[in-house]
Amino acid sequence: MALFEIRELSKDFGGVRAVDGLDLDVEDGEILCVIGPNGAGKTTLFNLVTGMIQPDHGSIVFTGQNVVGLRPSQILELGVARTFQNVRLFPEMSVLENVMVARHCRTRSGMLKAVLRPPSFRREEAETRQRAEQALAFFGSRLVGWRFDTPARSLSYANRRRLEIARALASEPRLLLLDEPTAGMNPRETTELIGLIRRIRDELGITIALIEHDMRLVKGVSERVLVLDYGQLIAAGGYDEVASNDRVIEAYLGRKASAT
Numbered sequence: 162m163a164l165f166e167i168r169e170l171s172k173d174f175g176g177v178r179a180v181d182g183l184d185l186d187v188e189d190g191e192i193l194c195v196i197g198p199n200g201a202g203k204t205t206l207f208n209l210v211t212g213m214i215q216p217d218h219g220s221i222v223f224t225g226q227n228v229v230g231l232r233p234s235q236i237l238e239l240g241v242a243r244t245f246q247n248v249r250l251f252p253e254m255s256v257l258e259n260v261m262v263a264r265h266c267r268t269r270s271g272m273l274k275a276v277l278r279p280p281s282f283r284r285e286e287a288e289t290r291q292r293a294e295q296a297l298a299f300f301g302s303r304l305v306g307w308r309f310d311t312p313a314r315s316l317s318y319a320n321r322r323r324l325e326i327a328r329a330l331a332s333e334p335r336l337l338l339l340d341e342p343t344a345g346m347n348p349r350e351t352t353e354l355i356g357l358i359r360r361i362r363d364e365l366g367i368t369i370a371l372i373e374h375d376m377r378l379v380k381g382v383s384e385r386v387l388v389l390d391y392g393q394l395i396a397a398g399g400y401d402e403v404a405s406n407d408r409v410i411e412a413y414l415g416r417k418a419s420a421t
């Protein structure tokens with residue numbers, strides 16, 4: 162059984178059909194890239210899958226459960242985490258606090274316990290801290306040590322993007338959705354991220370789907386590439402297969418000369 166099954170998924174915005182009758186399976190443990198020209202429906206697809214918007218038609222089944230109609234927090238609890246095209250952190254909170262907060266979906270203590278601080282709360286808090294530190298340690302020396310206490314707003318852009326991924330990891334997802342993770346990164350940082358994405362899958366067993374415009378990353382990391390155009394799946398396969406597909410060249414690569 163696929164980890165994720167999408168059937169006949171459609172979403173309209175006024176007169177625009179952003180996602181148009183999409184059928185799509187994501188296999189457990191794969192690294193998948195979703196590409197396509199601007200406005201092809203990639204972000205809308207991620208928004209539908211994470212419950213941020215509701216489809217007009219179709220089903221989205223994650224580990225056997227239809228998640229259409231669930232709230233984003235419920236979908237996160239089931240194990241689908243994401244990052245955003247525009248980094249969304251708590252700028253005044255520290256690096257460590259940003260990640261600890263993201264574990265909220267895995268903790269049980271409520272407001273009362275946070276005020277009274279019984280032993281069960283302190284145990285849970287210690288575990289939350291430890292798990293957050295583990296998620297940050299995944300990025301080598303970049304987000305650890307003195308950086309734990311640094312406010313997120315003072316991080317470099319690349320480190321903010323890494324912190325967003327650490328936040329998603331801290332929620333212990335089975336499926337991680339990354340929306341343009343290399344936006345604003347230089348070539349060296351992009352190469353580093355390719356290695357990191359592979360490690361997330363290999364070491365943590367997390368299935369990864371990413372939207373990306375940077376073809377170095379798409380080529381370097383994806384085992385399967387899906388190409389959307391006008392909300393429809395026009396091609397799927399390995400990078401080389403997709404890159405030589407006439408419909409893709411016409412719809413996407415032809416319009417983006419840098420995609421080689």
Ligand SMILES: Nc1ncnc2c1ncn2[C@@H]1O[C@H](COP(=O)(O)OP(=O)(O)OP(=O)(O)O)[C@@H](O)[C@H]1O
Nearest residue numbers: 174177178179197198199200201202203204205206
């Ligand atoms: N909230 C919205 N209201 C109205 N139209 C929207 C909304 N969200 C997306 N659209 C439209 O739906 C279509 C698909 O947009 P979407 O952002 O999903 O594309 P994309 O492939 O992610 O593009 P990009 O690569 O530029 O991020 C576009 O025509 C867009 O203008």
